[in-house]
Amino acid sequence: MILVDDGSPDGCPEICDAYAEKDPRVRVIHKENGGLVSARKEGLKNARGKYIAFVDGDDWVDNYYLDILYKLAEANDSDLVVTGHFREFNGKIETIKPKTAGIYNQRELQEEILPNAIYNGQFCEHGISTYVWNKLFRRELLGQVLFDVPDEIIMGEDAAITYSYLAICKRLTVSKIPLYYYRQRHDSIVKSIENPQMEYYRLGLLMHYLKTKLQPVLDEQNLSEQIRYYLYSQILVRSGGLIYDRDDKLIFNPFVGVTPGSKVIVYSSGSFGQHVLTTNKRNRFFNIVRWIDIDYHELHVDEIYVSPISAFENDAFDHLIIATINPSNYRAIKRELSLMGVDEKRIVRINTDEEEVSGLLAELGFDKDFKFRGN
Template sequence: MPKITVAIPIYNAGKYLENCIKSVMNQTFEELQILLINDGSTDNSGEICDIYAKKDLRIEVYHKENAGVSETRNFAITKAEGKYICFVDSDDEIDKCMIENLYESIEIFNADMAICGHKSVCVEKDKRKVIEHECSEFNGTTKEFLDVIDVFLNSESVQGPCGKLYKVSTIQNNKIHFPIELSFGEDTMFVYSYLRVCNSIVSIPNCYYSYMKWNYTSLSSTVREDKINIYLQLYDELKYLLEKFNITNKQDMIEKKICVSAISCITELYDTNKNITKKLKRNIISTTIFNEKVLYCFSKQSNSNKQNRLIYFLAKRKLIGILQLYFNIKEFIRKKYGYLYTRLKAKANSCL
């Protein structure tokens, strides 16, 4: 009987899938059930899965009709035989000692969830740019964890399901699942749902999980007009989670995060790979900034930095044209001055 199930949802990942599978097969911890779930891929992903299943008896392959990553992860949960489960995306990689160290941590401290840090690895041709996101070291109850959740949110250690170990029994007994109705954020919703029912958490700072960003200059062309509404839904879920554990001093943090998320929704409209009309861009900016909850958060955070103050000033007066001009200028500066803009942006975000 395997001690840990590794679930890998796969859709058209043929270019990178072998690297992912090998990184799991080569783990120093060997008592694994490796689930390769082909979600209706139209490339050679299915063939790669079948080839590796012949190489390693721990690998189980399932081919199914395309239903999306959430449904695929939910399917994996029903097939899990291990005491614990971890999720790995098919274009990512994990360090060879990740599972062993997470397993030792969760067992030694008798925790319900173990978390490690991660790396963002941007790959362009033969060049790699690695940014490490260390996870704060922690061992304690869920309430104690939520008391310092700001730190884990800032290091992006909570939002995704990867780089973690979960108890399969906790997931199955509480019928926790990835919501299939969300176009994004379903992974964060899963983690929040798990936190609601678990008792203790352990985290280690080591960056063992690698989020691979292949050909990072080619960005997604998808535009989600409902993105701010999903962000607000996620923050409502976070607020509900905090209230469940009688934590009521995080409102300011949530307001700041909503402001950052709103700006992010608008900034991504200026990605060069997105074919967006001026009218659509204007509509998304309007629906994002003029959202009642968003505008309230900017009013509460207008003294936190100059950008929030300016956006609130313009939004309050419905000056959508000047708001557009502001973001146009901001994007022009980013493109023209690149590295300097990134440094200034990082400094500004550190003040949030």
């Protein structure tokens, strides 16, 4: 176990050293703060094993996490193993399982997996999850990828590693067994964007890097489509959906049919939902009458508190926004709300028209290679 202290200002360095004193298998690396990519590089430099697994600081794993990953890799001679995981949020646990369980050779990887890895045709659902922490990597192959990822990529670091690694794999095993506990806290979600131009620049770094790395294994049309929708989804989540220029003029409204002043209910207190409320707090496009979630908890933005999903009536709103970009989640939530008597015609869909999405990205300043050319 390699613990990387990336210039932590709290008590983590001492905690890491204490573990190393108790168990000789634990090794500690202290370094100046350089970000997640540089910390992972430092860990890999010091690794000696055949395989590499990652665990983030907030999370925890099943007792047999490494044992099962190792056996899946060895039994199938795989370069990469992908498993399910648990999402732990506000004391509730959701099980997430990959849909494409199986063993894939190099031809199947290039013909079936990679063309759907970032965007599987459903906006915006990944065929292979971006995360590095529910996967096992072959160390020698990972070295060919990780050290090439620029330290400046500080948005989507996992995606930069996962998809560029997938491009050089010859054998993949996907298992539905959930082994990793991903823990998300309310206060860990970024709730406001102070500088959208910087956000676009950082997203452009990631998207251009992915295009460069995946060009040898995917045709131009498929690759551009996958990255275009991935970029669009990330912009939507972090902007709160409504996209404004630097003069606070609205240039894009992805919520089909929703007009200024509409009485709106927002479903979801996750990242997208929080961004919807913080963006609206600044620009007052909607009249948000309720903020609801099945994961009910104490949280508020602009004096609007999260309420249980039963806390409204049909005559209290014009539109209901399900703040998710995952179509499977959207359909499941929509179905549950309709069972409760919610008029499905009032449930908003997100605009995914390819021509309009392409026009938006160009207007924001992204070129055909997804570099951000804005100021």
